[in-house]
Amino acid sequence: MKIDIYDESDGSTPRPKENGCSLKPVSPDESGEGLPYAPVNWPNPGDTWRWKVGKRVSGAGHYLDRYLYLPKSLRNAGLTTRKKYGFASKLAVERYIQTAFPGANINEFFASFSWRIPAQKSSLANGTARLKHVPCIPPSEESDSQSDTVCCxxxxxxxxxxxxxxxxxxxxxxxxxxxxxxxxxxxxxxxxxxxxxxxxxxxxxxxxxxxxxxxxxxxxxxxxxxxxxxxxYMAGTVGGSIGLDSEYYCRRCDARTDLVSHVTRILHTCESLDSRDDIEKILNLGVCILRGSQKTSANEVLKRIEVAIAKLKCGTCLEDIWKEEDNISAISMDVSHHGNTALEVTTCQEPIGVRTSSEVMSTSFHYRTESQKLEVEIDQVLQALRKSQESEFRMAEDSLHAQKNYLCNLYQQLEKEKSDLVRCTSPDPDALLSTVLSRVKQIKGEVKKLKDMEEVANGFGKTSRAILKEHFSLEIEE
Structure with a gap:
């Protein structure tokens, strides 16, 4: 494929050529089928592939984001387990061809269409304007490798x-x-x-x-x-419907990422730093991520971080902060107001009996962390309450619907029996009348039963024990 050089003298944008024919530039996010940007009649006659471009344009004038999609016949052939039938890179296409069609000639496949898709003049002009701070090397006629420099x-x-x-x-x-x-x-x-x-x-x-x-x-x-x-509340340990445990929840794809390994990496990063303020800031972030986790690995890393913070506040040499074999006798455990432990430095240069304001300020307490923990605790309590109420709700729902259905059947039977009585289809009209009256009495009793059951609208706690026992099979202890 031959790419013309840009003529910057008049600002024109020549079109790339393939086999002597100009390729039609396309606009951002445009898509299409078949040639010149997707194969046709491959692997079988009538198989037409689809293509699409993104928005990013390289300095050479072609789209950096281009996608190729399988024809319908290959989607239905079961030759791939892909959820999406598109390929975002040339390498992905090659892997698919080699797997699904081992004997296919990859070079002939890509030679049947143009992989590079030129951008329209307006898109290229905008892209060039945004790339002023990035050096751009013009493409060469002898080489097909073009500059993929992009802008942010x-x-x-x-x-x-x-x-x-x-x-x-x-x-x-x-x-x-x-x-x-x-x-x-x-x-x-x-x-x-x-x-x-x-x-x-x-x-x-x-x-x-x-x-x-x-x-x-x-x-x-x-x-x-x-x-x-x-x-x-999309990272750390969060209860409720998300249910994170030292994890990150991606808003875009709903995937979860474990953060223990991330904190471990930043802990190693801190070992090479020489700024105490930066180290403390990074370690505090690690505490926020791991605190409250139920994972053993997370708690082990959290203990290392808390020990390091305590040493840091006590003025320990940076090289000695990361020595795990040291016994930190100067660290005592202090229980906060809602049962969570925090580290407090009790021995520095002053005598043990002397209490200074710096000792009070050294307590590892963070408003955002503690607020988040309280929020999680309240959320967990409400979730537990909802679950307990849901069980009672389902019980009431099943019983009330069963009673409703039973009453509907009785009404249906009553209508049929009344119709038979009017038409006098029975040889014994008195017996039929007795049946109708008995059915009416039965319906009245079931309606009263339903009214009693509807008292649960005020809550099971405000409903009489007799109703709960008779109609919902619940025995409440004295």
């Missing part, structure tokens, strides 16, 4: 998309038409919760990126500040 929509010069790619690039991220379509949101460097850029300093301790697999070659890729996730 959030204007972040340290965005991951602008950094030099490694030899083993990460998996492609999933196609996203929700948050990623926002004009100022960049998935590579923006928090999905606050939309502000993330900071990769100190190993990126203050954010988490969701790497949940969407399919065999695609991950979620969205990131969030740990602090934002904690404030939104």
């Amino acid at each position: 929509k959030a204007g972040n010069k340290m965005c991951n998309s602008l950094l030099e790619q490694s030899e083993n690039p990460p998996l492609a991220v999933m196609e996203c038409d929700i948050c990623c379509t926002e004009p100022k949101f960049c998935r590579d460097c923006c928090c999905i919760l606050c939309c502000k850029t993330i900071n990769s300093s100190y190993g990126g301790y203050d954010y988490i990126r969701c790497e949940a697999m969407m399919d065999e070659s695609c991950i979620c890729g969205h990131a969030a500040h740990i602090d934002c996730a904690l404030r939104c």
Whole structure:
């Protein structure tokens, strides 16, 4: 495929050519079927593949995000277990072809259509304007390798998309038409919760990126500040319907990420720092993530962090803070007002009997952490109450519906018996009349029973024990 060089003298954008024919540039998010951007009649006649592009445009004028979709015949053939029948990278297509069609010629497959899709002039102009701060190398006629330099929509010069790619690039991220379509949101460097850029300093301790697999070659890729996730109850240990245990819950794909390994990594990061303030800030974040966890591994890491914080506050040398074999006799356990332990430094340079304000301030107590713990406790109590009430509700629901259905059947029988009485179809009219009167009496009794049962609307606790025992089979002890 031959790509024309840009003629910057008049600002025109020449179209790429393939086999002497111009390729039609497309607009962002455009899609289509067949040639020139997707195969046709492969592997069988009539099989037409679909294509789609994203929004990112390279410095060479083609789309960086392009997708290829299987034809219907291959979707129904059971040759793939993919939930989505699309491919976000050329490598993913190659893997699929090699797996599903071992004898196929990969080069001939890609030669049958154009993998690179040129952008329209307007899209290219906008992309070029946004790339002023990034050096752009013009493409060469002799080489098909073009510059994939991209811009950051959030204007972040340290965005991951602008950094030099490694030899083993990460998996492609999933196609996203929700948050990623926002004009100022960049998935590579923006928090999905606050939309502000993330900071990769100190190993990126203050954010988490969701790497949940969407399919065999695609991950979620969205990131969030740990602090934002904690404030939104989407990280740490959270009860209720989410039910997190030192985990992060991704708002975009609903996947959960274990945070114990993340805290372990940032703990190792702290060992190489020489700023006591930075170390304390990072360790406090680790405490917020792990506190309240039921996992053994999380509690072990939390103890290491709490010991390190205590040593740090006591003025221990930074090199000695990370020595786990030391016995910290200067640390005593103090129980907070709702039963959670906190570390307090009791021996520094002053005598034991002397209490200073610094000792009081050294107590490891954080408003946000304690508030979150209280919120979780209240939520757990309410959830338990709801479950207990739900069992009573289901019992009342079943009994009331059963009584209603029984009454409906009695009314239906009464209508039939009254109709027979009017038509005098029975040889013994007196017996039929007696049956009708008996049925009316029975219905009145069942209606009264239903009225008694409806007293549970005020709650089982305010309903008489006789009604609960007779109609709901509940015996309340004295």
